[in-house]
Amino acid sequence: MIVRTRPSIILFGDSITQSGFSGGGGSNTPSAGWVSLLSNAYARRADVLNRGFSGYNTRHALEVLSSVFVSSDINVHSNANSNDHVLMVAVFFGANDASLPGDREHCQHVPIDEYENNLRRIVQTIRATLPEENKGQNLRVPPILLITPPPIDEKKWDTYCIQNFSQLSPRTNHASKAYGDRVKRLAKDLECLVVDAFALLGGDHPEQEAYYGQNLEDGLHLNDLGNKLLFDGLIDVICRELPDLAPMQDGDGKYGSRGIPLDGALWKELC
Secondary structure, eight states, X not given: OOOOOOOEEEEEESHHHHTTTTOSSSOOOOOOOHHHHHHHHTTTTOEEEEEEOTTOOHHHHHHXXXXXXXXXXXXXXXXXXXXXXXXXXXXXXXXXXXXXXXXXXXXOOOOHHHHHHXXXXXXXXXXXXXXXXXXXXXXXXXXXXXXXXXXXXXXHHHHHHXXXXXXXXXXXXXXXXXXXXXXXXXXXXXXXXXXXXXXXXTTTOTTTHHHHGGGBXXXXXXXXXXXXXXXXXXXXXXXXXXXXXXBOOSGGGTSOSSSBOOSSOOGGGGO
């Protein structure tokens, strides 16, 4: 049996994406992650596909890229579906790339110039693949949103690592900001949209960790507050820059003037 799919939103990232339905970085704390909030916003409108890979940096991402974004000339499944197309893609890597180079145990660090080049290759590969999926329906090339790495509460993260792994995985807020600046520079060059997670979570706040630490579960991964801030920032960018791809709000959510409408007839139309 084949279930009819809806237009899709693809989220490609590391553990902050993988755990984005529940929040946190693999914890058992029940919460609403930024991915679940996005899925709720697009309920009955689009399928949000979580392609998060815990621990991955952009080198790792390049290794799995061809299995996530499969060219349309490869017959993965047979599903004649006029609604089966990609609305947009969000790419969210950098939290692991920005780990310090001395952390040989985890081998997650990627030099900043290579990081920027890897992101460029990821964007270019996605763009080379997705137009084929939409071309037959005369649809726009799906926009790509780049999300910057979040801030780092260094003391909280160090404490978490010692308590859980008996070793450090060194990260700094300064490095996270620097990698985020490269994301913004690349986005401008490649004409991508930016969701600045570093700023949204207060990485530049004058009170530093005392302020943005309240948005982080363990110093790196997002807690309930952080997930809500990231979702609010993401949906704000979509509504402001991509209003035709935002959830339709007027006309009972189906017959409005702009946005992605509800799928199927309204219940009152069936009475």
